[in-house]
Amino acid sequence: MSAGVPKPGSPVRGSKTGKPIMALFDLMGRSWALGIIWQLSSGPMTFRQLQDRCEQVSPTVLNKRIKELSQSGLVTRDDAGYGLTAMGKDLYQLLHPFGAWSEAWARALSAQQQER
Amino acid sequence: MSAGVPKPGSPVRGSKTGKPIMALFDLMGRSWALGIIWQLSSGPMTFRQLQDRCEQVSPTVLNKRIKELSQSGLVTRDDAGYGLTAMGKDLYQLLHPFGAWSEAWARALSAQQQER
DNA sequence: AACCAATGCTACTAAAATAGTAGCGCCCAA
């Protein structure tokens, strides 16, 4: 159903409306998309470095995600390697709090399991 | 590779470390997971209502996501239907800003395309 | 009682995305 890279304004995987939030969710809802942004937040790196940081994600997927994220204006490539654009860094600002949250979530879940 | 529902502490799709943030990214990186949380933020609803709100997502996927999100402590079901747990609402607080951001992103992207 | 509509699904097939592995062509330094 998706016509390729999710783009606000046109139908995306799972969404026919093209509402920006749905396009964004489609983009982020692909394997390693969030992980790539997360890793790139610590600075530019090469394809293979990024691959290592993302636990040996297959080059097929990595390359596909990079292209998508580039077309979406979040990732770019220069002498230093792949990195976040200004907009990408901006998005990361929203993503950042998920780090701490996920740890609280992990604690809550393991506590919940102790109860049973 | 994924052993089912992504759970912090155990390996998940695309991650062998089980770091909470990776488990969270795995959970969120599945089709409609983010959309479901987004829609449920406006209050509890029935399975079919939720399906309608999520643009007729197939019941197969919806049911799978619901189970995953329930096991992850984000979604629950009561008399009023499916809804977010306290933790789910908490996560939504982090997700909320993405709405406005996605619209700025949409504007930036279309401006970018005008330039060429 | 018989009907009806809505609910939460399950079953099934087809299409698409992802995983996983191998290796190519390029560049640069030794």
Added chain:
DNA sequence: TTGGGCGCTACTATTTTAGTAGCATTGGTT
């Protein structure tokens, strides 16, 4: 000229998702 790192592409196998049909149950209505 050999060796290593680079950004990939090619290919197959597996998993996920899409899409459609319909079943079993519940609750109200006639």
